[in-house]
Amino acid sequence: xxxxxxxxxxxxxxxxxxxxxxxxxxxxxxxxxxxxxxxxxxxxxxxxxxxxxxxxxxxxxxxxxxxxxxxxxxxxxxxxxxxxxxxxxxxxxxxxxxxxxxxxxxxxxxxxxxxxxxxx
Ligand SMILES: [Cu+2]
Numbered sequence: 014x015x016x017x018x019x020x021x022x023x024x025x026x027x028x029x030x031x032x033x034x035x036x037x038x039x040x041x042x043x044x045x046x047x048x049x050x051x052x053x054x055x056x057x058x059x060x061x062x063x064x065x066x067x068x069x070x071x072x073x074x075x076x077x078x079x080x081x082x083x084x085x086x087x088x089x090x091x092x093x094x095x096x097x098x099x100x101x102x103x104x105x106x107x108x109x110x111x112x113x114x115x116x117x118x119x120x121x122x123x124x125x126x127x128x129x130x131x132x133x
Contacts, residue, residue, distance in 0.1 A: 062128035090117035
């Protein structure tokens with residue numbers, strides 16, 4: 014009984030490795046076509062976005078974190094996306110997709126507080 018089970022395990026093993034090999038090859042192919050998605054953190058502090066410029070790629074995520082004690086927003090210059098009011102300590106994530114509006118953005122409470130997202 015036990016031996017029979019072992020034999021079956023042995024015959025299954027090549028198929029398992031073939032599957033893993035195919036998965037790894039697939040992973041390499043997708044790495045070649047697009048770099049791994051990144052998360053870019055932008056801190057709001059001292060009434061500035063830091064860093065003020067983020068170079069992102071499609072698939073990346075940008076996360077704003079309000080490190081100031083006053084509320085801020087991260088709002089697209091064309092209004093396409095908006096964090097809304099962010100209290101101290103709040104976070105806002107924006108997924109960069111093909112149709113995401115990139116370019117200048119600002120804090121609506123402090124319009125001289127500006128940043129830019131550029132596509133790499
Ligand atoms: Cu602000």
